[in-house]
Amino acid sequence: MTVQVEQLITEHLDLWTQAQTAKSTSGRGSNNKIELTGIKKLRELILELAVRGKLVPQDPNDEPASELLKRISAEKEALVKAGKLKKQKPLPPITDEEKPFEPPSGWQFVKLHQISVINGGFAFKSTNYSSEGARVIRISDFDDQGLKSESIVKHEYSSVLEPFKLQENTILMAMTGGTVGKAFLVKKVDELMVVNQRVASIKIDGGLLPEFVSAVIKTPLVQNIINEAKNSTNDNISMGDIQGFIIPIPPKCEQIRIVSRLHELMALCDQLEQQSYQQLDAHNQIVDALLATLTQSQNADELASNWQRLAAHFDTLFTTEYSIDALKQTILQLAVMGKLVKQNPNDEPASELLKRIAAEKDALVKAGKIKKQKPLPPISDDEKPFELPEGWEWCRLGWIAEINPRNYAEDSVKASFVPMASIGKSHTGEHLTETRDWGDIKKGFTHFANGDLGIAKITPCFENSKAAVFDGLTNGIGAGTTELHIARFISPENTLAKYLLLNIKSPLYLKIGESKMTGTAGQKRLPKDFFEGNPFALPPISEQGRIVYRVNELFELCDALSEKLNSSKQIQVVLAEALVEQVVA
Template identity: 35%
Template sequence: MSAQELITEHLDLWTGAVSKKSSSGRGSNGKVELTGVKKLRELILELAVRGKLVEQDPAEEPARALLERVRAEKLRLVKQGEIKKPRKLPGLSELTIPFPLPENWEWAQLEDVGRDWSQKTPSSDFSYIDVASVDNLRGVTTQASILSADEAPSRARKVVHRGTLIYSTVRPYLQNIAVVEREIEPEPIASTAFAILYPLSGMPARFFLHYLRSPVFVKYVESVQTGIAYPAINDKQFFSGVVPIPPLEEQHRIVQKVDELMALCDRLEQQTSDQLEAHKTLVDTLLGTLTQSENATELADNWARLAAHFDTLFTTEQSIDKLKQAILRLAFMGLLSSPSRPDPCEAVILDEATSYRSKSGNTAGEHSRLSRFNEDEVPFDIPERWQWVKLGQLFEITSSKRVHARDYVSAGVPFYRSKEIGELQAGRSISTDLFISKERYEELSKQSGFPTEGDLMLTSVGTIGNTWIADGRAFYYKDGNITKISKTPRFEMRLLQHFIKSPVFRQAATSTVSGTAYNALTIVKLKNIPVPLIPLREQELILKKVDELMVLCDQLKERLNQASATRCQLAEAIVEQGLSA
């Protein structure tokens, strides 16, 4: 199968392989990465640098003769004092050769193929090229900053000209690589963070740009870079890198073909992104009709319309997450339940909850610290049998006593922070690395804020809204980071857990968080968040229905994730097939 067929016959796979994105960058659509198109780009570059993308012409001058001309030109430049003698680098060996090459191609080192333009300290106005001047998507330089000599940073030293390739040796995984494709005035000077390469004997700089972006060179860089937070390579490591050299005419054909296919990838990427955006809008619109339903009959009609397109709508992890949010909103609008017989009125529940909190040692005057409940604070209409109240009217909401660093011990009772609550919520094994002594734990058990089985632990700083219901294990928790919502005999704590995950709570919490460096939901603000007070029997019905629907959503998400993983594996297999052909 030809390279062209390998690419064009699997377009559905390239555009359909999508995975969850962990970071921002090219090929993103919110939290989605277009894995298939990313793999297609890698395949194109791999085929190009292995001589499998365009046809070879045996009549063309071999790369060996081209390299001899480059070598002669460099010797002449050294004699004329225009460049320094070549660096002393480890030579080529069988161990450094990544793969076999076609006839008429040769392996070389980057040091062998070009020159730099030396360094200078700016003495007049100049165009400063730093990382911000690089468009790493298109591989070109953008508008450089024009600085005076007095404004010159200490790193502004490397001279560049039109046709020069610049490669950022700091955080190379960002692939800040570009070709200076136009004349720049005043004189351009680049940062010392770049390695500078001007290919000689008419070799196109974009051929080397494509090679430096290819997986084979990326792998080499990862093998020699140092540093963790800011990995980097030095110029010697860069110029020691091996590079395949085709005949000159073939280099130009490769550049033309790669640019053509990368433009195709851009179109596929845009098309897929547009489809994902249209899909998102459709999901939001149809789910919006559900949550705008005013009664069970209208909900049933809206659901019927949505169900007719279920297979089309819920095809991504993000769309299923939105379905979950819609379910939770419907639950707390009272549209997922209709009690079959009367239940004690809400006032009784509120009285019993308040009485229970008083017996639990809640301080007097609690209600005086709760702001008045205004009508404009009501998020939406709820059934007449329900009542909007504030969390502080239903629950005792407290934090822990301060635990100092001097209280930590190497082993003992686990001390939880937001990280551990997040792990417990996800059902993962917790990686506790802080403990307090059993004696200190016993002291704290006699004070307010001590956690007991059934209490809900809520992360209130940074990532707000992770929850875990204490299961009887011994633990203590960090004040400020975690808030404790004490259980009551008349409110299902797992239903409260669902409420905290609902858009109703999220919207209220987002509008009340404070802090600029990080988000923080204070206890006072938490107590004033509105929550629907629901008859207990109806709470049980809602909880059962929500649990059932969440299980179905999770099962659907798992099937979609498996299908997505399969598509990504197929894309990877096609790449390997193309390289081994």
């Protein structure tokens, strides 16, 4: 019985388009981080229906597959007798237990080696690669979408490589590594190409449509066998595994109808995918535009008005991971601009805090406890990116902290060690520690202590907002990755460090900091001068506490919203999987 796929799509359109999962990628939110799982499941369903004979109706007038297979077998025997094909070792016949489903009338199961010529690649030495000759196809040179155009290598061609020459209508398959089992049908060969070792080339015999066999290989009928094989052999499949793949073969005319139908339905999936991404892009742009009105508000009244406009559509705006992440970034930016909580005219102004810190700093220098620093210049108007609220002051970190200090302790003292991987990205600056002897970590690592502010200085850790206020350190001291800048505050006020953590995680700080990074691609670093001297807005000490508290409150709400969203998406994915299983069964 065939399945009406268009009806299946339209009746469950929301399910196919709304079932989404997050990809594991670095960087901030974008559509590149979203996988349209529902549409992926729909593609898998279409392939499953195709290879089980449920996509197009059978025609009793079609010549059965058994006749086609007899001709293929006779042609192979003739090639063997003529010395054009090596005789293959016969594999045991397919038992009833091995047949994955009851085949439709006119269909027949075969093992892949019965309908193809399967070869491994040539063991090229990378030292012999050249700029001219035949292109060498390695595992890294293709995926299930096609041949890649970057990092091409070539090798001088000779008659020795003739058996490894890539031909049209050949399926390439990775036999080892993390992508073992990936396959791609090469329909056309535009240049001389040869296949490298651990890449299988599967040349489908005449009379069969390679597109149909390629579709079978992408389904669980074959992929499950690959997964079982690679799990027991450390991500490897053998030539014997590939030769033994069980392939359902329909009549030749039905193959043509199936492949034609596959093209139609996959094009429909492409349209759904494109429309979904376009809708997500449009949604993201609307969210960004509305959130921007908050940070661009000129006064409290305008901010309140803009917030009301956004709040009226809250349920429809914040429905994706991107939108929730954008809301969090806006909250941080509003916080450090003085627009998140109300100012209290009774608060001691930040100028008084700066006076006390300056006096404490002078006293520490006179006592020889810290070194006298080269004075940083006053902050010019050109450096001020926005107007400050009443009671706030512009400040440089170097005015109120010692940058990249050192710790001093006996070698036998226990201390904490913090590698970069143990520093989180969240606004709270979570970090994990390991306990070690100070003597083992005092050299060759960055030093910090409880209450110090640390920020990753290397790409992409800086852009990904890896930073922390260190606390809970063994004996109050620690050391760790050299890719940190550290600020040790003159004033022991804990809220100051927590507020400044929000500042260095704010979008504006990260954007300016990224533009100031120096070095080559992949090794760019944030200069110490930027960390020490970039101006930031300093609120009164009491307001710092209110800001930190409010950010924590709002982020908890965002996290709850995100958890609810993820739960909904998981349900959508489960429903999509259940629908696929129901239709295929």
